[in-house]
Amino acid sequence: MPFKSLGLSDNLINKLSQNNYKKPYPIQEQAIPHILNNKDIMGIAKTGSGKTAAYILPVIQKLEDSELEKSRNINTLILVPTRELAMQVKEVFDAFNTSSNNIKAMAVYGGVSINPQMKGMYGTNLLIATPGRLIELIENNALSVSSLKTLVIDEADKMLELGFKEEIDKIFTLLPKKRQNMLFSATLSDKIEDINNIILNYPIVIKIEEDSQELEHIEQLAYYVTDEKKGPLLRHLIKTENMTQVLIFVASGYKCDNISFKLSKHGIEARAIHGKKSQGARNAALEDFKAGRIQALVSTDLLARGIDIELLPHIINFDLPRSPKDYIHRIGRTGRANNTGKAISFVSPEDEHHFKIIQKKAGKPVPRIYEENIKELNK
Ligand code: AMP
Numbered sequence: 001m002p003f004k005s006l007g008l009s010d011n012l013i014n015k016l017s018q019n020n021y022k023k024p025y026p027i028q029e030q031a032i033p034h035i036l037n038n039k040d041i042m043g044i045a046k047t048g049s050g051k052t053a054a055y056i057l058p059v060i061q062k063l064e065d066s067e068l069e070k071s072r073n074i075n076t077l078i079l080v081p082t083r084e085l086a087m088q089v090k091e092v093f094d095a096f097n098t099s100s101n102n103i104k105a106m107a108v109y110g111g112v113s114i115n116p117q118m119k120g121m122y123g124t125n126l127l128i129a130t131p132g133r134l135i136e137l138i139e140n141n142a143l144s145v146s147s148l149k150t151l152v153i154d155e156a157d158k159m160l161e162l163g164f165k166e167e168i169d170k171i172f173t174l175l176p177k178k179r180q181n182m183l184f185s186a187t188l189s190d191k192i193e194d195i196n197n198i199i200l201n202y203p204i205v206i207k208i209e210e211d212s213q214e215l216e217h218i219e220q221l222a223y224y225v226t227d228e229k230k231g232p233l234l235r236h237l238i239k240t241e242n243m244t245q246v247l248i249f250v251a252s253g254y255k256c257d258n259i260s261f262k263l264s265k266h267g268i269e270a271r272a273i274h275g276k277k278s279q280g281a282r283n284a285a286l287e288d289f290k291a292g293r294i295q296a297l298v299s300t301d302l303l304a305r306g307i308d309i310e311l312l313p314h315i316i317n318f319d320l321p322r323s324p325k326d327y328i329h330r331i332g333r334t335g336r337a338n339n340t341g342k343a344i345s346f347v348s349p350e351d352e353h354h355f356k357i358i359q360k361k362a363g364k365p366v367p368r369i370y371e372e373n374i375k376e377l378n379k
Contacts, residue, residue: 006032009061015096016057018279025050030206031182032058038180040203042196046186046323049208052092055152055182060096062150063103063125070123072143076150078128079171081158083109084322087252089128089154091275091300108133118142131159131167138174145174151199156185156192165191172198218331220366222345222355229377230318230346231259235266236376237344238296243314245289248298249330251319253277259318260298270296301326317345320354324361 003016003024024032027045034041035058045051059076066075080086090107097103105126108117110133117133121142129137137143153159159168181199185192196203225233238246250256253274263270271285271294289297301321312334321327327345334341345366347355359365371377 001029003028007036008032008057009064011064011098011101012057012061012096015098019095021053025054027051027206027208028054028057031055031204034204035059035180035182036061040180040200041182041206042200042203043182043184043206043208044186044188045184045206045208046325049325051154051184052089053096055154055184056089056092056096059126059150059152060093060101060103064101066149068102068125072122072124072141073147074127074143074145075125075148076127076152077134077145077148078126078152078154079131079134079159079168080128080154081130081162081164083111083130084251085155086128086130091253093126093128095275108137110136114140131164131171135167135170145171146176148175148179150180150182151175152182152184153195153199154184156183156195157187157189160189160191168195217340218334219340219342220331220345220364221342222347222366222368223371223374224347224349224352224368225371225374225377227348229371230348231262232377233346233374234259234316234318235263235268236374237316238263238268240376241314244295245292245312246296246314246316247289247312247333248296248316248318249321250298250300253300255319256298256300260296263296263298268296269294270298272298274300301330313341315341315343317343320345320347320351320358324358327358328362 001024003021004013006024006029027043027049031041031043031054035055043051043054063076068075078089080089086107086109090105093105097105103126104124105128106117106120106124107128109130114133114136117137118140121137124143127143138145181201183196183200223233234248237243248259250259253276256272256274260270260272271288273282273285285297288294315331315334317327317330321330331343334343345355
């Protein structure tokens with residue numbers, strides 16, 4: 001089923017093709033028409049299923065169709081458990097929104113100064129927030145959720161795991177009764193059911209199963225290194241393994257720019273590609289990379305799916321992906337069409353547990369090399 005038949009506007013259809021989203025993932029196919037139809041949704045889907053676009057696309061469309069007010073009243077609230085997810089959801093929004101529609105979106109989270117967030121809040125229509133910071137902002141009268149139209153709770157299970165239950169309950173008491181609700185969670189538990197019972201009205205329940213992929217032709221390798229050694233290791237590998245075409249995955253757009261800048265400074269032709277770059281810059285970077293004019297392309301997951309390059313010999317996970325499914329997708333960029341490829345992951349001490357889970361899901365233990373055994377890093 002094409003995106004067009006889900007009821008999305010021409011603006012969004014254009015943006016989808018610019019972002020190389022060729023056809024909807026199951027969660028998008030199943031959720032988008034109901035969301036556009038004002039139904040409540042409960043999506044049981046993991047990161048990697050395409051759940052962010054499943055709610056962001058109809059949310060943008062609904063905002064485009066609303067009379068937007070310039071005030072401190074938020075129209076749409078997306079609650080997320082972590083700063084990383086807040087930034088990532090904002091990146092997805094930026095990738096699909098057209099600046100001409102005047103929707104103002106902001107991502108707010110703790111751990112950074114609250115003042116710029118308070119100042120920037122006026123006129124915000126779509127707010128992506130972690131629960132604690134949202135409450136602080138409300139208590140400072142920076143915004144109001146009393147006339148909210150749409151609520152999205154993303155990664156509800158993680159939210160509970162991190163102990164946000166009290167904050168969430170408090171936020172619920174501030175919301176108007178009539179609104180549209182969407183709740184996404186990777187798992188279903190009694191506690192999630194409790195939230196479901198409080199906020200959702202006869203929701204449409206969508207459950208997405210994971211799929212797996214053959215990884216036979218891909219040689220996988222993991223380097224266990226500290227964060228400070230990742231940069232030197234990257235340059236060392238590109239040089240000593242004569243990598244002429246390597247796709248490097250990192251966690252954020254900011255890091256993309258930073259790493260590509262540092263590689264270039266060390267004489268390795270590199271370019272960054274992420275959601276904040278203009279379409280023209282992204283296309284040019286991708287073309288140059290495909291044609292072999294640049295050696296390294298540094299990317300976030302946001303654009304990784306669209307990158308279709310035959311015979312890509314090397315990919316490097318400078319930062320691990322958030323889900324095993326993303327890992328499989330990332331390393332699936334190499335070793336295509338029966339060609340062998342090499343996928344290297346950098347595993348920092350705090351990522352070791354996460355990498356264990358990834359390996360379990362990917363079905364194969366990955367050989368490892370430890371920092372202390374890499375002579376060049378210990379000079
Ligand atoms: P999510 O589960 O929302 O974190 O999305 C996982 C990844 O899938 C992200 O890298 C998205 O950019 C990508 N993605 C989501 N939907 C599509 C689609 N229909 N076509 C291609 N890539 C997609």
